[in-house]
């Protein structure tokens with residue numbers, strides 16, 4: 612069976628499937644549950660300095676097979692309260708990555724320092740939430756802000772800093788480059804894509820906040836394009852995020868240049884049993900394709916061979932789910 616373990620900026624993961632931030636990660640028990648179900652690591656929901664209630668309902672809408680539209684408004688208990696959840700998760704042996712958000716560099720640094728003290732193996736900076744004014748992608752669309760916040764955090768913590776970038780930009784490579792200049796150890800690409808749905812009977816947006824963020828199968832090609840473009844330009848490790856529902860989806864991200872992937876909407880659709888299914892089917896898929904490890908498939912869709920005309924016999928068979 613192919614070796615599924617991967618290295619993410621010096622952190623060894625038993626497999627490339629990380630629980631994505633904000634889905635199933637609200638408590639230590641749920642984080643620990645995802646680990647016990649087979650995740651390679653778990654990312655906490657994004658935590659800020661103070662408790663936030665988030666937006667009033669409705670905050671999430673299922674768009675059937677496309678995925679979810681959500682505008683939660685970053686509800687969280689604040690960094691004072693959250694460490695006990697990480698302690699509970701770590702007691703299961705879980706590899707925990709702490710997700711942090713803030714309004715400015717000072718808040719990011721404050722929360723990151725306190726999050727690091729909980730024993731997380733890395734920090735993910737959420738510079739990319741598409742629906743929270745003054746937070747997330749409003750600052751994360753500006754490369755100078757991305758660089759400054761990353762550098763401010765990097766100077767104050769020892770664990771690797773992963774910067775989660777927004778797809779709501781004309782230049783994802785510019786954002787990744789800015790994060791790298793600021794000292795990021797890795798990039799996560801992507802957060803949700805700014806989106807809207809309208810209830811024609813009520814003549815208003817379906818979510819209380821109006822605009823939301825799209826996740827799930829509909830955004831996989833966007834996430835893949837960002838990962839692929841960043842890998843063409845930079846050597847920094849990349850975590851692929853967006854629409855990973857199957858082992859084949861994950862392998863697409865790996866071939867585009869990611870070393871690991873995050874899984875969010877698939878967990879919401881299927882529950883944490885999805886991790887066992889993904890781990891098993893990725894092992895089988897790699898064996899079938901003749902790869903001895905995830906690492907050996909990384910970046911396989913780049914280079915001159917990947918750009919040569921495709922012989923008819925190598926065209927891919929229809930996808931299975």
Ligand SMILES: Cc1cc2nc3c(=O)[nH]c(=O)nc-3n(C[C@H](O)[C@H](O)[C@H](O)COP(=O)(O)O)c2cc1C
Nearest residue numbers: 631632633657681737802826827853854874875876
């Ligand atoms: C309900 C919901 C809540 C989310 N909350 C967060 C969050 O707190 N922090 C964050 O960085 N991303 C958050 N995300 C984005 C996911 O981590 C992920 O980037 C996105 O959903 C794309 O992956 P997916 O298609 O596998 O869901 C959230 C997504 C959803 C659907």
